[in-house]
Amino acid sequence: MSIRLGYQIPNYTYPGVPVEQTFDTVAAQAREAEASGFDTVLVMDHFYQLPGIGAPENAMLESYTTLGALASLTSTIQLSTLVTGNTYRNPALLAKTVTTLDVVSHGRAVLGIGAGWFEREHHDLGFEFGTFGQRFERLEEALTIITPMLKGEASAFEGKWYTTRGAMNNPRVRPTIPVMLGGSGEQKTFRLAARFADHMNIICDLDDLARKVGVLRQRCEEIGRDPSTLATSFLIMGMVGEDEKEARELAGTIPEDRRNRAFAGTPDQVAEMVQERVLGAGIDGITINLVRNGHRPGMVSAVGTALKKLV
Numbered sequence: 001m002s003i004r005l006g007y008q009i010p011n012y013t014y015p016g017v018p019v020e021q022t023f024d025t026v027a028a029q030a031r032e033a034e035a036s037g038f039d040t041v042l043v044m045d046h047f048y049q050l051p052g053i054g055a056p057e058n059a060m061l062e063s064y065t066t067l068g069a070l071a072s073l074t075s076t077i078q079l080s081t082l083v084t085g086n087t088y089r090n091p092a093l094l095a096k097t098v099t100t101l102d103v104v105s106h107g108r109a110v111l112g113i114g115a116g117w118f119e120r121e122h123h124d125l126g127f128e129f130g131t132f133g134q135r136f137e138r139l140e141e142a143l144t145i146i147t148p149m150l151k152g153e154a155s156a157f158e159g160k161w162y163t164t165r166g167a168m169n170n171p172r173v174r175p176t177i178p179v180m181l182g183g184s185g186e187q188k189t190f191r192l193a194a195r196f197a198d199h200m201n202i203i204c205d206l207d208d209l210a211r212k213v214g215v216l217r218q219r220c221e222e223i224g225r226d227p228s229t230l231a232t233s234f235l236i237m238g239m240v241g242e243d244e245k246e247a248r249e250l251a252g253t254i255p256e257d258r259r260n261r262a263f264a265g266t267p268d269q270v271a272e273m274v275q276e277r278v279l280g281a282g283i284d285g286i287t288i289n290l291v292r293n294g295h296r297p298g299m300v301s302a303v304g305t306a307l308k309k310l311v
Contacts (some may be wrong), residue, residue, distance in 0.1 A: 036304030
């Protein structure tokens with residue numbers, strides 16, 4: 001499993017598109033990504049739109065329903081969340097959910113998972129949020145349950161937060177399903193990635209990326225794991241214009257707190273920046289979203305053509 005070039009769809013508000021055509025617009029982006037060299041399509045696991053992208057009441061589709069529908073409309077591209085909030089689902093149910101996605105997609109599912117962070121969703125929808133430490137305790141227990149279930153092993157676990165009693169997980173189409181963690185924490189997330197994950201999507205400012213890669217490798221070495229067996233990727237907010245004028249206009253919409261994770265320019269200009277600042281920092285793969293204009297026909301293809309040469 002490898003996410004070398006991923007396309008994330010974080011936005012479901014498309015001007016001029018009626019709500020009954022929302023998913024059609026999502027599916028068109030996924031098919032365009034598959035045709036233009038992307039190897040993975042990823043969606044957010046949220047119930048409200050995130051600050052910096054739109055208002056909380058803006059459209060947001062449930063992630064696994066969306067991925068299941070995309071599985072029937074694509075044929076080769078991997079499907080994942082970036083990333084599943086562990087706090088939203090019982091871990092044994094999540095193992096069953098992603099395994100069913102793998103069956104439906106003929107072996108194309110990736111389990112992206114993280115500790116969860118968006119407090120308002122928890123408050124409004126009635127999910128327990130807990131403290132920072134508690135959320136990571138829960139994530140560790142969840143991974144202890146989920147990873148054997150993805151391999152077809154019965155899970156028997158008695159923890160502080162979760163219990164399983166010989167939980168089974170059938171049918172399956174592969175010996176296991178790849179696990180990707182997403183986050184930035186060097187003490188908690190990186191240690192869990194070294195223990196459980198096949199892939200780590202590192203979240204940080206660009207200036208800190210090379211150092212984070214080094215710390216992740218150190219966490220692998222601390223437990224005797226070859227760091228080369230844990231692939232890495234980085235999520236880019238792409239403000240990509242068809243020309244420099246549009247790119248400048250899009251650059252002006254980048255939220256202040258995401259300016260160190262966003263690239264603005266034409267497809268070729270963004271590719272040059274990605275080569276230098278992301279791949280040059282030691283990252284293996286790229287995931288990009290096109291928050292403002294990814295729904296415009298041809299944009300995903302243009303970006304894929306420029307970026308696939310890098311990976």
